[in-house]
Amino acid sequence: MYKNQLDLVFSALADPARRGMLEQLAGGESNVGTLAKPHAMSQPAISKHLRVLERAGLIQRTRRGREHRIRVDPRPIEAASTWIGHYARFWKQQFDAIDAYLKAHEKDIHTNIQPKELQK
């Protein structure tokens, strides 16, 4: 199946081990062994997680001898942040508006009188 960038980024972020690795990489460039240490799993499992992050475009890899240097690429995560941030703000605003509305009509609700905007 063909997955787009957002699909890949969000599903990469859905695993705590992978989010952990990204957090580790916030401290700067690293390598596979160092990234593996805090995680209680085999080395091939780490390799798989890194490949998922790489396919989502979230990390980039350069070989330096037998070592693989890993660093974050901030661009796809920024795209995801834009998507999610847009809706987060929009819904928060909606939510706050409803909240304010409910507060304004508190008396009506308590007296079981429905403001006509909500009547069918």
Add this chain to the structure above:
Amino acid sequence: MYKNQLDLVFSALADPARRGMLEQLAGGESNVGTLAKPHAMSQPAISKHLRVLERAGLIQRTRRGREHRIRVDPRPIEAASTWIGHYARFWKQQFDAIDAYLKAHEKDIHTNIQPKELQK
């Protein structure tokens, strides 16, 4: 397996059909049938997607007769937005800093002279 809130939210967002439903819900409260229409899949498939969104806390449901009214709950998406936004900003800043650094040392690079910060 036990999944935390962030896991559930990100994996819920990883499917384009579910993101589509959330976008539909940005236009306001809706019901299952209406949410189903734009998606080329069976009604049970829609029900499953809605259950995933519900378990992630992204939507709330109230029964009104035989109809289920669905609306967004902005709180979990805001949590996800916070996580992702934090790192997005951080990495963008890192990225821009590296970019600026590279620009500042452009001549050194072109002449193959390595600034001593990068020497092994």
Add this chain to the structure above:
DNA sequence: CTTATACATAACCTACAGGTTATATAAATC
């Protein structure tokens, strides 16, 4: 040259995601 290190790849297993069709349930309509 031999051994150790840092990784990837292969083969395998189990669980679950995401779709299907068929059926159930509850409410609305005729």
Add this chain to the structure above:
DNA sequence: GATTTATATAACCTGTAGGTTATGTATAAG
């Protein structure tokens, strides 16, 4: 009361996610 409408649930299938162990490969160190 019978039918239609709105939805859920069950049973099933296929593919893939995420883990394992075993093995391969290239580079570094002794």
